[in-house]
Amino acid sequence: MRYFLELQYNGTGFHGWQIQPNGITVQQELTDRVSMLLKAPTSIVGCGRTDTGVHAREYFAHFDAGQLPDGAAIFLFKLNNMLHPNIAVRAIHLMADNAHARFSARWRSYEYVIIRRKDPFHQGLSWRCMYSVDIDRMNEAAQLLLGERDFACFCRSHASNNTNICTITEARWEEDGDLLRFHITANRFLRNMVRAIVGTLVDIGRGRSDGTAMQRILDSGDRSEAGTSAPAQGLYLSRVQYPEAIFHQCLARADGQSEPL
Amino acid sequence: MRYFLELQYNGTGFHGWQIQPNGITVQQELTDRVSMLLKAPTSIVGCGRTDTGVHAREYFAHFDAGQLPDGAAIFLFKLNNMLHPNIAVRAIHLMADNAHARFSARWRSYEYVIIRRKDPFHQGLSWRCMYSVDIDRMNEAAQLLLGERDFACFCRSHASNNTNICTITEARWEEDGDLLRFHITANRFLRNMVRAIVGTLVDIGRGRSDGTAMQRILDSGDRSEAGTSAPAQGLYLSRVQYPEAIFHQCLARADGQSEPL
Numbered sequence: 001m002r003y004f005l006e007l008q009y010n011g012t013g014f015h016g017w018q019i020q021p022n023g024i025t026v027q028q029e030l031t032d033r034v035s036m037l038l039k040a041p042t043s044i045v046g047c048g049r050t051d052t053g054v055h056a057r058e059y060f061a062h063f064d065a066g067q068l069p070d071g072a073a074i075f076l077f078k079l080n081n082m083l084h085p086n087i088a089v090r091a092i093h094l095m096a097d098n099a100h101a102r103f104s105a106r107w108r109s110y111e112y113v114i115i116r117r118k119d120p121f122h123q124g125l126s127w128r129c130m131y132s133v134d135i136d137r138m139n140e141a142a143q144l145l146l147g148e149r150d151f152a153c154f155c156r157s158h159a160s161n162n163t164n165i166c167t168i169t170e171a172r173w174e175e176d177g178d179l180l181r182f183h184i185t186a187n188r189f190l191r192n193m194v195r196a197i198v199g200t201l202v203d204i205g206r207g208r209s210d211g212t213a214m215q216r217i218l219d220s221g222d223r224s225e226a227g228t229s230a231p232a233q234g235l236y237l238s239r240v241q242y243p244e245a246i247f248h249q250c251l252a253r254a255d256g257q258s259e260p261l
Numbered sequence: 262m263r264y265f266l267e268l269q270y271n272g273t274g275f276h277g278w279q280i281q282p283n284g285i286t287v288q289q290e291l292t293d294r295v296s297m298l299l300k301a302p303t304s305i306v307g308c309g310r311t312d313t314g315v316h317a318r319e320y321f322a323h324f325d326a327g328q329l330p331d332g333a334a335i336f337l338f339k340l341n342n343m344l345h346p347n348i349a350v351r352a353i354h355l356m357a358d359n360a361h362a363r364f365s366a367r368w369r370s371y372e373y374v375i376i377r378r379k380d381p382f383h384q385g386l387s388w389r390c391m392y393s394v395d396i397d398r399m400n401e402a403a404q405l406l407l408g409e410r411d412f413a414c415f416c417r418s419h420a421s422n423n424t425n426i427c428t429i430t431e432a433r434w435e436e437d438g439d440l441l442r443f444h445i446t447a448n449r450f451l452r453n454m455v456r457a458i459v460g461t462l463v464d465i466g467r468g469r470s471d472g473t474a475m476q477r478i479l480d481s482g483d484r485s486e487a488g489t490s491a492p493a494q495g496l497y498l499s500r501v502q503y504p505e506a507i508f509h510q511c512l513a514r515a516d517g518q519s520e521p522l
Contacts, residue, residue: 008380010381055382080379085379085381086381088380088381089379117515117516118346118350120269120270120271120316120346120348121269121271121386123347125382178516255439
């Protein structure tokens with residue numbers, strides 16, 4: 001049977017999602033703990049890679065197993081107690097056999113959080129960025145990202161993608177007290193894309209680039225035209241959307257309720 | 262001239278406020294950095310001690326100096342950049358000569374935060390407490406704390422106080438989604454008092470102690486009658502109130518505004 005784990009993680013202290021020969025990763029942690037609980041080596045497939053220090057407010061990963069020992073609620077409770085404190089399993093779902101955490105995902109959303117003061121309770125959870133920025137200019141430039149196009153200009157060079165075409169359906173900044181939040185949704189993202197977009201938009205907001213910069217960068221298709229990447233610690237994978245039909249049953253939720261997604 | 266620093270700190274990784282022969286403390290950090298900036302050994306006097314791992318959302322400390330080099334705004338900016346990331350200076354105030362961070366304080370408020378799920382973004386900032394509790398019972402028992410009385414029953418034994426009499430003006434629980442917040446205000450607090458009260462109230466909320474427990478504990482005057490102390494990481498010093506007249510001028514604020522308190 002195929003199961004989805006619905007996760008959250010704080011990327012601080014992890015070398016990203018994907019298993020690495022050296023360094024602790026979220027995938028490694030989950031693989032070790034799930035295998036231990038199931039008493040069988042178990043592969044965990046994630047919905048995507050996140051880089052070192054990047055967080056996930058919502059993340060899905062799948063694995064295959066028979067009946068869960070002692071039932072899903074106990075499995076979930078034990079798994080949360082065994083896992084690193086920076087990883088929480090929110091729910092476990094029984095899926096359609098062909099559901100795939102990565103390939104079934106239709107839309108992914110990221111949030112980027114900038115904080116404009118020193119906040120001792122927000123260490124590693126945002127980019128402390130004291131520049132004064134014009135949020136209206138940043139939103140105007142962000143609008144140019146919407147639609148389907150080639151985003152090579154925001155892709156880490158040397159990445160070997162078949163295509164750099166993505167469809168962006170949301171790209172907007174929101175002011176929330178001392179926080180600035182950037183929301184972006186697309187069918188797919190290229191490596192380093194959100195951080196490169198955020199860095200570029202902040203340059204525009206600061207007036208380091210003029211209002212025509214975004215269109216010029218997009219037209220250039222050249223990563224060297226865009227701004228420096230914003231730091232990892234401000235970035236959150238915030239939502240992953242799948243076709244509803246692949247979710248057969250929510251077996252257990254960490255908050256004690258067992259409700260469908 | 263006497264100055265007040267208005268601070269916030271995340272207690273994670275500090276051995277509390279007060280300077281210790283071994284271990285990093287908030288007072289030590291401030292003393293070192295302020296002395297460096299003023300190019301003179303400078304004593305920092307805090308509004309109270311906090312234990313290892315306890316946080317402060319609002320904290321005041323005083324020191325004496327002449328004119329601040331380069332002015333208060335530059336001093337504040339440099340100090341924040343030099344200080345440990347878990348300490349933020351929010352403002353600097355010019356005070357009446359006799360203003361004293363500890364002895365001038367009239368009321369102190371603490372908040373205790375309980376979280377009822379695993380939250381990877383709240384590490385060290387709350388007590389993860391999965392017991393199901395009856396918040397109405399906890400609030401009923403908390404009401405018995407109000408007023409002026411001897412609180413020896415909630416004071417760490419071997420503490421050498423002249424008196425254990427405190428006046429509590431606020432003691433209430435509030436439910437906020439997956440969080441439970443306890444708010445308590447008094448003219449003074451004894452060592453370990455809030456954590457002992459929270460531990461006792463949670464025992465009552467869980468039904469480990471009955472509804473008459475709080476009155477019995479208060480009447481006993483005996484620390485061994487009360488519950489186990491709740492863990493340090495859920496506790497925040499949240500407000501310190503002084504007579505308005507001792508504040509002469511707010512010289513600089515970290516958010517760039519210079520406004521009176």
